[in-house]
Amino acid sequence: MTNKVWVYIDQFKGAPNPASWEALGLAKTIAAPMNSGVTAVVLGSGMDAVVQKAFANGADSVMVCDDATLTDYRVEPYAAVFTKMVSEGKPEIVFGATSTRGRDIFSASAADLNTGVIVDATEVVSQDGALVATRPVYAGKLLSKVVCKERRPQMILLRPRAFPAPVETVGKSGEVIKVAAVLDENSIVTKVAEYIVEEGQVSVDSAAVIVSGGRGVNGPEGFEPISKLAAVLGGAVGASRAAVDAGWIPYVHQVGQTGKVVSPDLYIAVGISGAVQHQAGMRTAKVIVAINKDAEAPIFNLAKYGVVGDLFQIVPALTEEFKKRLGK
Amino acid sequence: MNIVACVKQTPDSAAKLQVENNHVSWGDSPLIVNPWDEYAVEESLLLREKFGGKSVAISMGPESAMEALKTCLAVGCDETYLISDPVLKGSDVSSTAYTLAKAIGKIGDVDLALFGRQAIDGDTGLTSSQVARYLGWTLLTYVIKIVEIDPVAKTIKVERMMEEGRQVCTAKLPAVVSVVKGINEPRYPSFMGIRKAAKATIPVWKAADLGLEPSKVGAAGAAVTWMDIYPLPVKETKVEIIQGSSPEEIAAKLADKIMAEKVI
Numbered sequence: 001m002t003n004k005v006w007v008y009i010d011q012f013k014g015a016p017n018p019a020s021w022e023a024l025g026l027a028k029t030i031a032a033p034m035n036s037g038v039t040a041v042v043l044g045s046g047m048d049a050v051v052q053k054a055f056a057n058g059a060d061s062v063m064v065c066d067d068a069t070l071t072d073y074r075v076e077p078y079a080a081v082f083t084k085m086v087s088e089g090k091p092e093i094v095f096g097a098t099s100t101r102g103r104d105i106f107s108a109s110a111a112d113l114n115t116g117v118i119v120d121a122t123e124v125v126s127q128d129g130a131l132v133a134t135r136p137v138y139a140g141k142l143l144s145k146v147v148c149k150e151r152r153p154q155m156i157l158l159r160p161r162a163f164p165a166p167v168e169t170v171g172k173s174g175e176v177i178k179v180a181a182v183l184d185e186n187s188i189v190t191k192v193a194e195y196i197v198e199e200g201q202v203s204v205d206s207a208a209v210i211v212s213g214g215r216g217v218n219g220p221e222g223f224e225p226i227s228k229l230a231a232v233l234g235g236a237v238g239a240s241r242a243a244v245d246a247g248w249i250p251y252v253h254q255v256g257q258t259g260k261v262v263s264p265d266l267y268i269a270v271g272i273s274g275a276v277q278h279q280a281g282m283r284t285a286k287v288i289v290a291i292n293k294d295a296e297a298p299i300f301n302l303a304k305y306g307v308v309g310d311l312f313q314i315v316p317a318l319t320e321e322f323k324k325r326l327g328k
Numbered sequence: 329m330n331i332v333a334c335v336k337q338t339p340d341s342a343a344k345l346q347v348e349n350n351h352v353s354w355g356d357s358p359l360i361v362n363p364w365d366e367y368a369v370e371e372s373l374l375l376r377e378k379f380g381g382k383s384v385a386i387s388m389g390p391e392s393a394m395e396a397l398k399t400c401l402a403v404g405c406d407e408t409y410l411i412s413d414p415v416l417k418g419s420d421v422s423s424t425a426y427t428l429a430k431a432i433g434k435i436g437d438v439d440l441a442l443f444g445r446q447a448i449d450g451d452t453g454l455t456s457s458q459v460a461r462y463l464g465w466t467l468l469t470y471v472i473k474i475v476e477i478d479p480v481a482k483t484i485k486v487e488r489m490m491e492e493g494r495q496v497c498t499a500k501l502p503a504v505v506s507v508v509k510g511i512n513e514p515r516y517p518s519f520m521g522i523r524k525a526a527k528a529t530i531p532v533w534k535a536a537d538l539g540l541e542p543s544k545v546g547a548a549g550a551a552v553t554w555m556d557i558y559p560l561p562v563k564e565t566k567v568e569i570i571q572g573s574s575p576e577e578i579a580a581k582l583a584d585k586i587m588a589e590k591v592i
Contacts, residue, residue: 116551197493
């Protein structure tokens with residue numbers, strides 16, 4: 001049996017995007033008053049563990065396409081089977097996590113299905129038979145409320161870390177619906193040659209803790225103390241545009257309007273003045289700490305805790321302090 | 329090789345925005361080419377310089393968007409077209425994508441349609457993928473490097489930036505490609521370019537010129553509607569400055585505060 005509310009589970013090489021479970025949590029609360037369960041959609045190859053995880057996170061049934069053509073993420077085979085599943089299963093609502101893949105698949109399938117996509121939702125409420133989503137626009141300076149009133153399904157991607165993750169119940173299970181792939185390898189024009197991945201790095205996208213460096217770190221070697229602090233805290237290394245443009249650190253680390261938008265529990269801004277474009281990428285962090293030698297830096301208007309001083313003294317001292325406290 | 333860069337005119341990223349009756353305004357702040365789209369325009373110029381053909385910039389928007397296209401001419405685009413019609417007002421992602429796909433079709437013989445990854449006003453980042461779908465072309469998003477193009481075999485190799493790292497893939501042309509920062513360094517307009525652009529007359533395409541179905545464009549064709557737009561509620565944060573006689577003391581006090589927040 002398929003349900004009225006579906007959740008697309010984003011995964012990369014078998015590792016689920018944790019924001020997918022947040023979507024599953026929201027889906028449960030939206031589905032309950034509709035007297036519906038929640039169907040999780042899993043696409044990939046070797047997906048048994050992901051399917052189990054979906055049940056553990058609250059899925060009532062799982063629809064899975066487990067196929068060799070889905071080993072590497074490519075929009076053509078993923079969107080093709082997703083479109084087919086949705087057009088046949090006719091859900092009212094499909095949730096997912098905002099990610100590079102989520103945007104691809106949802107927008108491509110929405111075009112196939114002649115419906116709309118809402119992306120980066122930070123709040124979703126049911127109102128007059130449709131879901132009203134709140135989402136930041138204009139780099140987070142404004143909020144908009146948007147709705148897909150008439151067309152179905154309503155396809156909504158949630159901003160990572162904007163919704164609580166459900167508590168896992170290990171050992172839960174339910175109906176698994178297997179679906180065959182739509183495209184065969186010969187009809188897929190995109191071929192993946194390889195991946196270039198920075199080893200051992202935590203990505204800023206879903207990190208709970210981010211330590212970011214800016215102009216004040218003074219050079220590529222200035223990111224060493226920052227990386228050490230991030231490592232002790234199990235967090236990711238972020239950067240301001242100034243540091244990226246100076247070539248001190250690759251672009252994947254950039255937080256801000258022309259970089260990533262992040263929402264960690266803890267954001268430590270080191271040597272970052274906090275221009276409005278940087279704020280656009282991190283202002284929704286739960287706790288913001290600023291370390292800067294300039295007491296007038298705008299970042300202090302946003303921060304909860306601030307240290308006015310030399311980052312090259314404060315950051316290593318903080319790293320040592322957390323090593324002691326966290327037993328590392 | 330013919331390349332189309334799709335650009336949007338947006339308020340400047342530093343503009344102070346005001347909202348009144350669900351209408352956003354930005355005072356004296358200038359309107360600019362969406363910063364992400366500058367990378368798309370630059371890439372179209374680089375590819376034209378390498379392979380020949382033409383670089384065409386198109387924009388959908390009000391008459392004022394002509395200025396964004398003049399900027400594209402000033403940096404070196406060969407042709408520009410403005411898609412502007414009162415019936416397009418109220419377009420969402422799907423009606424915009426439908427309109428742009430029709431415009432790209434009208435230009436004809438296009439190998440590559442380039443987009444910035446998203447526009448800094450609506451911030452959806454969905455339009456390029458829908459354009460690809462409407463055209464039936466290959467879609468490659470978040471491209472940080474075009475590694476190679478074979479204009480004869482009609483193949484392309486790119487590096488895509490995903491959350492986990494770069495995905496290197498090959499695909500077939502024609503393709504819709506959305507680009508991210510880092511792919512190139514957009515050039516500044518030359519003096520000659522600015523003069524040329526100032527004198528240029530930019531053709532305007534109306535809905536009828538593109539053969540658009542009225543039910544699919546503007547507010548009528550929009551799947552997603554904006555009910556409300558308002559400024560971000562001001563978060564009252566007063567920073568607590570941590571002080572101490574040594575870095576170690578400051579670090580210990582700050583660590584206390586952070587631990588008490590239960591965020592680690």
